[in-house]
Amino acid sequence: MNExxxxxxxxxxxxxxRGRPIRTPxxxxxxxxxxxxxxxxxxxxIAENLARLEVETILLTAVGxxxxxxxxxxxxxxxxxxxxxxxxxENARTGAYMAILDEDGGLVTAIDDNSIxxxxxxxxFQQRKALFEEASxxxxxxxLTPDSLATVVSQCREYDVPLYGDPTSTAxxxxxxxxxxxxxxxxxxxxxxxxxxxxxxxxxxxxAALVAANQLIGMGVQTVFIAxxxxxxxxxxxxxxxxxxxxxxxxxxxxxxxxxxxxxIIFGLREEIPLxxxxxxxxxxxxxxxxxxxxxxxxxxxxxxxDELIV
Numbered sequence: 001m002n003e004x005x006x007x008x009x010x011x012x013x014x015x016x017x018r019g020r021p022i023r024t025p026x027x028x029x030x031x032x033x034x035x036x037x038x039x040x041x042x043x044x045x046i047a048e049n050l051a052r053l054e055v056e057t058i059l060l061t062a063v064g065x066x067x068x069x070x071x072x073x074x075x076x077x078x079x080x081x082x083x084x085x086x087x088x089x090e091n092a093r094t095g096a097y098m099a100i101l102d103e104d105g106g107l108v109t110a111i112d113d114n115s116i117x118x119x120x121x122x123x124x125f126q127q128r129k130a131l132f133e134e135a136s137x138x139x140x141x142x143x144l145t146p147d148s149l150a151t152v153v154s155q156c157r158e159y160d161v162p163l164y165g166d167p168t169s170t171a172x173x174x175x176x177x178x179x180x181x182x183x184x185x186x187x188x189x190x191x192x193x194x195x196x197x198x199x200x201x202x203x204x205x206x207x208a209a210l211v212a213a214n215q216l217i218g219m220g221v222q223t224v225f226i227a228x229x230x231x232x233x234x235x236x237x238x239x240x241x242x243x244x245x246x247x248x249x250x251x252x253x254x255x256x257x258x259x260x261x262x263x264x265i266i267f268g269l270r271e272e273i274p275l276x277x278x279x280x281x282x283x284x285x286x287x288x289x290x291x292x293x294x295x296x297x298x299x300x301x302x303x304x305x306x307d308e309l310i311v
Contacts, residue, residue, distance in 0.1 A: 005134045006056040006082070007266065008161075010125075010152060011043025011141030012114050012168070013061040013076070013086070014095030015068045016295050018255055021103055036253075039072045040097055040295045041114075042141040042168050044081075045256050049263030049285065051080035052300040055270065058131060062087040062119040068094035079296075085128060089119045105251035105290075112169065117143045122151040129155060137162040137184070139266060142172035153179045164269075166262050167192040181220030185269065187262045187282075189227045206243045209234040213241065225265060225279065227258055227286070235279050244279040247287040247310045256295035260285040264305060280310050 021033035039048075047059040059081050063069030065088050072094065076083050095117070099110040125132075125148060132138065132155040140152055140163065156163040162184035167173035173192045176183070180196070188196060190203035193212050196219075201208035206228065213224040213236035226234040232245040264285035268278030284305055288297055297304075 003136055005136040006058050006131075007050055007270065008058050008060065008131055008135040008138045009043050009047040009050065009140075010060045010120075010138065010144065011166075012041035012095060012117060012143035013039070013044035013059070013063055013072050014041040014097050014112075014114060015072065016040030016255055017096060017098045018101060018253060019099070020101040020105065020253070023103065036293065038295050039075045040256065041072075041095065042143065042166050042259055043139070044072065044076060045259035045296055046139055046141075046166065046263045046266070047081045048076065048079045048296040049260050049300060050267060052296070052298075053263065053267045053302055053305070055267060056082070058082040058085065058135075060085055060087075060120070060125075060128065060131070062089055062092075062116050064088070064092035064094040064116060065090050066092075066094055068096070079298075085131065087119055087124060089116060092116050092119065099255060101253070105253055107254055114143050118145055120144060120148050122147050124148070125151045125155060129159075132156060132161055133159045135159075135161050136270060137164060137266070139164040139166070139262075141166045142168040142175045144175070146175055146178075149175055149179065153182045157182060164262075164266055166259070167196065170195045180216065183221045185223040185225070185265075186216065186221050187225040187227065187258075187265060189258060190229070193224075193226045203228050204231050206231060206234055210236065210241060210243070223269075223275075225261075225282065227261060233261070233279050233283055235275060237275070240275065242276055242279075244276065244283055244310070247283055247308075249287040249290050251290045253293050253295075254290060257286040257289040260289040260296065260300075267302075281305055284309050 261282035
């Protein structure tokens with residue numbers, strides 16, 4: 001591990017398409033509202049947040065050779081992300097995420113099309129071993145195929161690089177289960193934590209979430225953060241555990257808030273900031289993103305995080 005090295009972020013990059021009605025939708029009919037399209041994807045969002053926090057960040061992802069792929073990579077480069085090793089797949093469709101929000105900005109449902117991630121094969125990662133060897137840490141989402149995820153885990157182990165994971169969704173979080181013992185940190189939301197633990201808990205009950213976090217620690221993860229939306233964030237390690245309450249804020253758009261939280265926590269851990277302050281940074285980053293119509297705030301900075309820091 002190179003403690004001064006880059007952060008290597010691996011996983012999905014896609015176009016986010018978000019529709020928000022201005023009144024209660026009527027079934028089987030169109031509803032007036034607003035539609036926004038912007039670059040997104042869990043790994044890409046984490047990478048952009050890190051880059052805006054002045055962390056050297058390399059993104060390993062796949063896009064198609066279409067307008068969407070060009071837009072995603074162009075915007076990422078403009079934000080300061082190193083996209084030199086991103087894969088552009090000929091005659092392929094760039095991934096997309098389509099979300100339907102309610103009138104208050106809450107997520108109703110979403111469809112995720114990331115089939116292009118199959119292009120990130122084990123061979124692709126094996127050919128980039130030097131990026132792992134020189135990294136200070138690796139952050140991965142669950143969009144990778146199981147074989148490719150296993151390759152990433154293996155290379156982190158080979159080069160003694162801390163591996164941080166975002167389970168991405170309840171459907172994809174299962175891919176992390178065989179590798180939990182290899183993760184230095186994971187940051188699921190409540191539903192993803194339930195999928196990883198195999199048991200339900202009430203997301204409004206921090207004590208119940210803490211039981212789940214302790215279970216994940218028992219399964220081998222070194223540090224666990226569970227996002228409970230308006231009920232804050234639970235964190236746990238073998239030595240400590242705690243709860244940071246949420247920063248109450250109006251919701252303009254929830255897309256990307258969890259990724260901002262993960263990135264700010266990664267920033268804090270990389271800077272060896274105390275764990276409770278790392279969580280406070282994450283909660284603050286999420287609140288700032290909730291207030292914005294952007295998937296990643298273009299004005300995000302370390303100064304802004306500390307100006308708004310929840311205490």
